Amino acid sequence: MTTEQKVIVVTGAGGGMGKAIIEEQLKQGNLVVGLDLSVTTLSGLTHEALQCFEVNVLQEERVNDICQQVFEKYGRIDGLVNALGIAQAATPIEQVTMDEWNRLMDVNVKSLFITAKAVVPFMKKQQKGSIITIASISAVRPRPGLQAYIASKGAAESFTRGLAIELAPNQIRVNTIHPGPADTQMLGQFAAQGADVEQTKQSVFVQSVPLGRLVKPSDIAGAVSYLLSDAASMVTGTTLHVDGGRGL
Numbered sequence: 001m002t003t004e005q006k007v008i009v010v011t012g013a014g015g016g017m018g019k020a021i022i023e024e025q026l027k028q029g030n031l032v033v034g035l036d037l038s039v040t041t042l043s044g045l046t047h048e049a050l051q052c053f054e055v056n057v058l059q060e061e062r063v064n065d066i067c068q069q070v071f072e073k074y075g076r077i078d079g080l081v082n083a084l085g086i087a088q089a090a091t092p093i094e095q096v097t098m099d100e101w102n103r104l105m106d107v108n109v110k111s112l113f114i115t116a117k118a119v120v121p122f123m124k125k126q127q128k129g130s131i132i133t134i135a136s137i138s139a140v141r142p143r144p145g146l147q148a149y150i151a152s153k154g155a156a157e158s159f160t161r162g163l164a165i166e167l168a169p170n171q172i173r174v175n176t177i178h179p180g181p182a183d184t185q186m187l188g189q190f191a192a193q194g195a196d197v198e199q200t201k202q203s204v205f206v207q208s209v210p211l212g213r214l215v216k217p218s219d220i221a222g223a224v225s226y227l228l229s230d231a232a233s234m235v236t237g238t239t240l241h242v243d244g245g246r247g248l
């Protein structure tokens, strides 16, 4: 490990955005630790600087153990990128079950508490760090039927701001990225049950982006890269919209 190399923990590593974030970080020469329920999508990415763990990020003890192992191995954790998440199929509120609400809140919000709590002690030791959460532009530009998902993403943004003010004295920066509709397997999951997914992507999602196309995972990887870098050393508590203008 060289002094310039950063150690970055990425959750949702096997997802569309997670994989692109990892590829970009490896390209930059950083060391990456990827966490996901499944990392099979990363099987083609055999790289000595990448270590993957198949783990449910809601298992607090396992996440703590992994972060402890990472710190013992490399002596630092520079970045945490929360790129995990689950979608909600557009559903009227009266049909949304308590289980669905709880699951969205657990995966999209509680996981952020667990991962931040796991890395912050190490970042405090080094008095430096960058935490980034991928939330969603839907938190501020909602669509009907996604009430639980939207609430979870609003909570993610508020949690970021709360942590940013708390951790600023430790030089730990905490930021949110709000993607617009993005070209990953998750997008189709927002369609209402029974809807034509491909047609919904075109007629609803692409149409809603002023710049005229879906967000690519590489667009998000670029924004993550900036927020992890020293070029963003005075950026904290902010939300970067990478949405082709969808939030306007």
Ligand SMILES: NC(=O)c1ccc[n+]([C@@H]2O[C@H](COP(=O)([O-])OP(=O)(O)OC[C@H]3O[C@@H](n4cnc5c(N)ncnc54)[C@H](O)[C@@H]3O)[C@@H](O)[C@H]2O)c1
Pocket: 011, 012, 013, 014, 015, 016, 017, 018, 035, 036, 037, 038, 055, 056, 057, 058, 083, 084, 085, 086, 087, 107, 134, 135, 136, 137, 178, 179, 180, 181, 182, 183, 184, 185, 186, 187
């Ligand atoms: N795709 C979009 O249109 C879009 C738009 C705005 C925001 N987002 C957000 O961007 C983030 C990344 O989404 P994506 O499009 O890459 O989706 P994706 O479905 O491709 O990836 C999400 C990943 O999270 C993992 N995951 C889910 N629950 C987990 C858990 N408990 N423990 C560990 N891993 C878990 C999944 O296995 C999956 O690999 C999510 O937070 C999503 O809500 C997506």
